[in-house]
Amino acid sequence: MDWSKSKSIFIIVFLILDIFLYSLYLNRYTEAQKVEVLGEKTIEARLKDDNITYAELPNIETAPYLYGSVKHFTEEDLQILNNNEVTIENDTKIIVNLKDPIAIEDINNPSNYVEFLQTNIIDSPSYMLWDVDEVNQTVTFFQRTNNRTIYYNNHGMVKLYLNTGNEIFKYEQTLFIDLVENEELEELWSPIQVIQLLYSKNLLKQDSSITQVKLGYSTLVQYTQTQVLVPTWEIRVKTKNDKEEEYFVNAVEGKVIELQLDQTKVEDDEE
Template structure:
């Protein structure tokens, strides 16, 4: 046996083994540092929130992934509507305007349960909506459509607005509806609620001495596509002056959304969709990335 050759082979093998072990050590060390940095980052934001007396309760921890959803705007002209207590029905393609024959009394304008019976008895697919906002000054209340108990925030084609008289009786309502709602097969990993709160804080949107009262997951319009919806964190904040503010964060991309202004712009410009045909979700998502 050639001892010098064997010695050289052993040296090469041990060098390879040393390199492998060193690379393994570096990987473990890097992972450890990343975990430590993430935990320090969370502690830092918690400390900063505490310093500014910004409080929040239990945050959702069981919602890690969710899918985009798609559908189409309901064309009420295609439906033979039979609505009880309807004196007059006006249909403008995707919008339904109904005047009641007999006004419907609301016993308590501040409670959602007071409206539920009206929605169930008088509104087409009325149980698909949940109360969002009450405007006593203008005598109306807005309801947003839901899918699997998740709210579709400020979707032009998914809301009901009821109007009442000075005797707290509903006399008229307008309705739009998204139908054939389907979830995309591929689920996306979501940014955490704490990360969404951190984003708002770093943008200076959370005032000192405020309280985060709600953190919920729903859906909102993806870019200007009226029929493709993205998972969205809703964060409600009560300020020191008891003013309630609502913020929305794209739960996939981790960016702040201005849904109220976007909805107002859409109302002024009209529906930007080309027709009521179902949109191919993957195609539209690919367009949005370009």
Template sequence: MDWNRTKSIFIVVFLILNIFLYSLYVNRYNEAQSVEVAGEKTIDARLKEDNITYGVLPNSVESATYISGKVHTFTAADFTDPNHQANITDPKEARVILLSPVKLRNVNDDASFTEFVQANIKEGGSYGLWKVNRDERIAIFFQKTNNRMLYYNKSGLLKIQWNADNEVTMYEQTMLDNIEEVEQQESALPPIQVIQALYAKGLLKPDSRIEHMQLGYSTLVYLTQTQVLLPTWEVRVKLSDGEIEEYFVDAVEGKIIEIQEEKQEVEEEDWGV
């Protein structure tokens, strides 16, 4: 037997097999890409039919993770400024009166509220402005971690109130401590799939526009001293009549998250101290 010839035949056969397998891989990859692109075109076509538009979407986040935090217990030591008179009947929540009200730079500029919080409130830099109700003179802040907000979490909340002279007179604060990741990284849904999930549920109305999308966290498990939060896409949609609707989508599984109860609780205006 000519072993050199046999060896050459084996080499050629394996080379052909490798080429075939690589070709099969490339074909399947291209098919998968075609399906993905076709899917995106399909949702875009459907949105176009209903005149639902969106601007530049945020960059896709490759991964996200669940987080946990412990509810902060407030004490008098948290309020060393003599101008801050704290009432801590519930150690999980501080209600503070400013003995000398602090003037806001410009109540028509949202940045003024952030400036006040960062300069005057404990851990003020860890809160992000969420909503300003100028009729009621109340600004709502959500706590944030890694620059991502904790949506409607009653244990990570800050509300400030000002008077007719545009002076902050009091604030209400809750806070989570020791925020950390609790599970391994998960693949996060890209924005276009979040839009598709909302559309599939019939939540995107014709002639509307998706104005804003950002990734944050919503409460998954609420215990007495500890909470677990899941990565969540927040989506704001402007309707044809100018009204704004907001939706929250599980960034890992794509489920729509109902937070109406939490929203109502956070926005309750109880300023008794």
């Protein structure tokens, strides 16, 4: 990659981000005022009344924005792929059809994929198991950096395709490179503020349990080759009917966001 060209792109992105920051600050202040008006009871008391439980919450007060470039795969990158049938889509996605499908004993056990990832995936330690779809016979891994997951980004994931015998016969890979942390740390919404936000929007149901609150990243600004990633809280909830739900909140701005592989939607809070 031409580092001088990449450096110029990052400088432009930094300037654009500065414009965002002030508006984010104003929006964050407005949101904070909204969620504080829940009545006389504290959020802890209200959760207790509705039998909504949560485990110990992480104590992360600040985190930086991230900047990353989309990996363009080369013939040299493909040397580890063991003469399988390989297609490169738009220079940024590897699509591999395996000549010899590889069986996975327990598709829900992350450790069963380690050898496959090490053998077939470029920069394999950068990925973590995210979803096993037994209906569509797919397994999805999201890229991570500094042990923080990059949620639902088409440019940072691995997707495996299984046959009816739970054998991997095809996979796809995309990859972020040159991930750089912004020098300035951003003040984050605390986990209890995020829980209060979800509660105020009636997203937390009675008799449910918040099973995980974790910090990762999602896309804030997307360009063709460069993206800005914002700290994002991931909240997992189990309802009284044992249904698993997941929510994502922009940890800087305090916005509930709907993440999908094709787009990131920020909810309209105008009421």
